[in-house]
Amino acid sequence: MNRNGRFLLAFLLVALVVAGVVSFYASGDPDGLTKVAEDKGFIEQEKDHALKDSPLGDYAVSGVDDERLSGGLAGVVGVGITAVVGGGLFWAVRRRGGAQGGARDQRG
Amino acid sequence: MHVPDGFFDAPVSIGAGVVAAGGIAVCLRGARGELDDRTAPLAGLGAAFVFAAQMINFPVAAGTSGHLMGGALAAILVGPYAGVLCISVVLLVQMLFADGGVSAYGINVTLMALTGVLVGYGVFRLVTALLPGNVPRRTAVTAASFLGALVSVPASALVFVGLFALGGTADLSLGTVTTAMLGVHVLIGIGEGVITAVTVGTVAAVRPDLVYGLRGGSAPLEIRGARPVEA
Numbered sequence: 001m002n003r004n005g006r007f008l009l010a011f012l013l014v015a016l017v018v019a020g021v022v023s024f025y026a027s028g029d030p031d032g033l034t035k036v037a038e039d040k041g042f043i044e045q046e047k048d049h050a051l052k053d054s055p056l057g058d059y060a061v062s063g064v065d066d067e068r069l070s071g072g073l074a075g076v077v078g079v080g081i082t083a084v085v086g087g088g089l090f091w092a093v094r095r096r097g098g099a100q101g102g103a104r105d106q107r108g
Numbered sequence: 109m110h111v112p113d114g115f116f117d118a119p120v121s122i123g124a125g126v127v128a129a130g131g132i133a134v135c136l137r138g139a140r141g142e143l144d145d146r147t148a149p150l151a152g153l154g155a156a157f158v159f160a161a162q163m164i165n166f167p168v169a170a171g172t173s174g175h176l177m178g179g180a181l182a183a184i185l186v187g188p189y190a191g192v193l194c195i196s197v198v199l200l201v202q203m204l205f206a207d208g209g210v211s212a213y214g215i216n217v218t219l220m221a222l223t224g225v226l227v228g229y230g231v232f233r234l235v236t237a238l239l240p241g242n243v244p245r246r247t248a249v250t251a252a253s254f255l256g257a258l259v260s261v262p263a264s265a266l267v268f269v270g271l272f273a274l275g276g277t278a279d280l281s282l283g284t285v286t287t288a289m290l291g292v293h294v295l296i297g298i299g300e301g302v303i304t305a306v307t308v309g310t311v312a313a314v315r316p317d318l319v320y321g322l323r324g325g326s327a328p329l330e331i332r333g334a335r336p337v338e339a
Contacts, residue, residue, distance in 0.1 A: 004146060007315050011153045019160035027165040027173035032292040033109050033268070035172040040288060042278035047114035049206040057206040059163065075163055078201060082159040086197045087152025090190065093139050094148040 012083065019075030023059075024068050109177060109264060109293075110202070111216055113209030120275030125214030131222045132196055135189040142187030142320065150318055151186040155194040157307075158182060159201060166299050174296030177264065179224020180232060180257035181304040184249070184321035185311060188229045195221035215271060219264045227263040228304075232256030232321060249321050250309040257304035261297035265289040 001009070030038060037043040055062045056074050064070040116124075143151055158178035165173035178198065183191030199216050202208050208216045235252035243251075269286045312319045 004149075007318070008149055008153055011150070011157065015153065015157040015160040018157075019163050023160075023163040026163060026175075027167045029165070029167060029171050029173040031109065031165060032168070032172060032174050032265075032289070032296050033111065035292060036285070036288045037115070040278075040280055040285060042115065042276070042280060045114045045277045046112045047209070049113065050210045051203055052206045054204055054206055056204050059205050059207070074205065075160065078163075078205060079156045079160050081204070082198060082201045083152055083156035085201060086155030086194060087149060089193060089197060090139070090143055090148040090151040093136055093193075094143040094145065095140050 012079075015079045015083075016076055019079045020072040023075045024071055109174075109216075109220060109261075109268075110199075110208035111212040111219070111268070113211045115209075115277060116212065116215060116271060117275040117277055120271055121211050121215060123214075123275075124218045124271065128196075128214040128217035128222070131192060131217065135192040135196075138189030139187065139193055142190045147186060147318060147320075151182075151190045151194060154182050154185050155197045158194060159198045161303060162198065162202075168295040168299065169292060172292055174261075174292070174299055176300055176303050177220045177224045177261060179220060180228025180253065180260045180300070181307055183225045183229035184232055184253050184256070184304070184308050185319060187320040188225050190320075191225045191229065192221045195224060218271075219267055223264045223267045224260045228256040228260030230256070231259045236321070245322060246309070246312050246316065249312055249319070250305050253308040253321070254301040254305035258297040258301035261300045262290050262293045265293035 029035075034043065037046070049057070051057065056077065059074045059078075060067075060070040061073045061077070064073060139151075158176065158181065161176040161178065163175070165175045168174045177195070179191060179195050181191075182194040185191075186194065196217050199208055199213065199220065203210060203213070232252045232255070235255050236248050239248045239252070266286070266289075269282065269289055272280075272285060273282050308319065308321065312322060316322050
């Protein structure tokens with residue numbers, strides 16, 4: 001694997017570890033906006049999310065009971081979907097015809 | 109920062125949706141000038157990294173947490189146009205996780221993708237231009253990343269307050285909301301700054317050729333023409 005490929009693989013691995021493992025240790029406290037909405041009394045305006053019963057709702061995989069496994073799997077799936085959607089989009093809009101400054105084969 | 113459904117009335121939600129759609133359309137054209145065969149895969153992984161990092165809520169004050177927004181980070185790594193697209197993709201995927209309202213997608217793109225990138229990248233460029241020339245380039249870029257990211261978060265909070273004044277579904281004193289939103293989001297901004305500076309600094313140390321913010325610098329938004337890539 002070339003230098004570019006190794007770098008991209010390392011970057012992906014970091015994202016997977018952060019989403020799959022480190023996320024378990026994230027703070028469960030409400031985030032800044034939610035806290036302000038609670039304190040100032042407009043949190044009751046919040047409506048149920050249209051996709052709240054999605055199989056991945058609230059960063060958990062439905063059917064997986066173990067909290068750690070469920071959250072970690074959801075994170076890994078999310079990283080995978082984002083990489084595929086984002087990668088596909090950026091590959092489609094990129095400037096064609098080789099990179100400046102020494103294009104190397106991406107798939108090598 | 110993810111706005112759920114129900115906080116804003118229909119006109120503001122639709123208006124923000126139009127702004128978001130326009131912004132994304134502009135960025136789809138502009139990103140072509142930023143991405144090539146080498147950097148397009150990095151931009152895709154940058155979005156995946158922002159998704160992962162957004163799962164890490166860090167405590168900021170009694171009973172409150174915050175997480176990365178990522179606009180400044182994405183813009184500095186892959187360019188401002190591609191940066192907006194990165195965050196917009198992350199926000200779209202997060203809907204599968206019931207995070208960020210569906211009707212609020214335009215609002216969230218306006219706050220986190222458009223404002224986050226415009227302010228974060230703008231401050232980044234300003235700071236790198238103002239720093240004296242004898243500061244090593246990588247140090248300058250890391251410091252500017254910290255400041256740009258820090259400022260972008262309260263800026264998004266201010267835009268939230270502005271939209272809330274236009275069409276929030278609760279009748280509240282604007283002063284109260286402004287103070288509360290700014291206070292907590294300045295603290296979250298410090299976390300945003302640290303994560304952004306560490307990430308940009310690390311990539312700049314390993315692969316400086318891949319960091320958009322390290323390139324050229326005199327004409328940051330120039331689309332046409334050759335942009336020199338530092339070795």
